[in-house]
Amino acid sequence: MKRNFRLTNSTDFLRVRRFGKSYAHPLVLLVVLQVPDEKTQIGVVAGRSVGNAVQRNRAKRMLREAVRTLLYLVKPGWKIILISRRPILKAELTEIQDTLIMLFLKANLISNNDVS
Numbered sequence: 001m002k003r004n005f006r007l008t009n010s011t012d013f014l015r016v017r018r019f020g021k022s023y024a025h026p027l028v029l030l031v032v033l034q035v036p037d038e039k040t041q042i043g044v045v046a047g048r049s050v051g052n053a054v055q056r057n058r059a060k061r062m063l064r065e066a067v068r069t070l071l072y073l074v075k076p077g078w079k080i081i082l083i084s085r086r087p088i089l090k091a092e093l094t095e096i097q098d099t100l101i102m103l104f105l106k107a108n109l110i111s112n113n114d115v116s
Contacts, residue, residue, distance in 0.1 A: 005071060007043030007079055016043070016079045023103050027091055028063065029083040030103040036077050042067055046084040059084040066096040073110040080109070 007013065020033035044063045046056035063082050074080075088096065104110045 002068075005040065005042055007041040007081065012041070012079060013043055013045075013081065016081050020079070020081070021107070023106050025099050025103055027085055027088045027096060027099050028103065029085065030100075030107060031081040031083070032107050032109065033079045034077060035079055038077055038079075040071075040074050040076050040078045040080065042071070042080045042082065044082050044084070050084055050086050051089065055089055056084075059088050062088065062091075062093060062096055066093060066100055069097060070100055070104065070110075074104065075109055078109060 007016070016031055016033040020031040023030040023032075044060045044067070046059040046063075048056070050056050050059050063084055067082065082100075091099075101110070105112065
């Protein structure tokens with residue numbers, strides 16, 4: 001995922017966590033906040049519950065790669081946080097992509113016509 005699509009500012013993370021809507025899955029927790037007239041930015045987080053530093057970094061890399069392939073489908077004007085959960089370490093990339101598509105559809109970030 002290109003850096004200009006990344007959510008990096010801590011105040012943005014706090015705003016999305018506080019005012020955003022969340023969608024849960026055993027692999028990933030999705031939190032979204034609509035911000036009109038801005039580009040879509042995505043932040044990826046892996047807490048200590050995921051594992052040690054190596055495992056957390058691997059989880060974040062897997063999520064970033066899965067999002068990179070789906071980023072062109074996401075509507076503009078959203079701030080998105082993806083919080084990895086421990087089972088993501090055993091998941092394949094395609095499983096993570098399918099999970100993200102399902103969550104994005106549930107959150108109305110993409111339409112059914114785009115996925116086909």
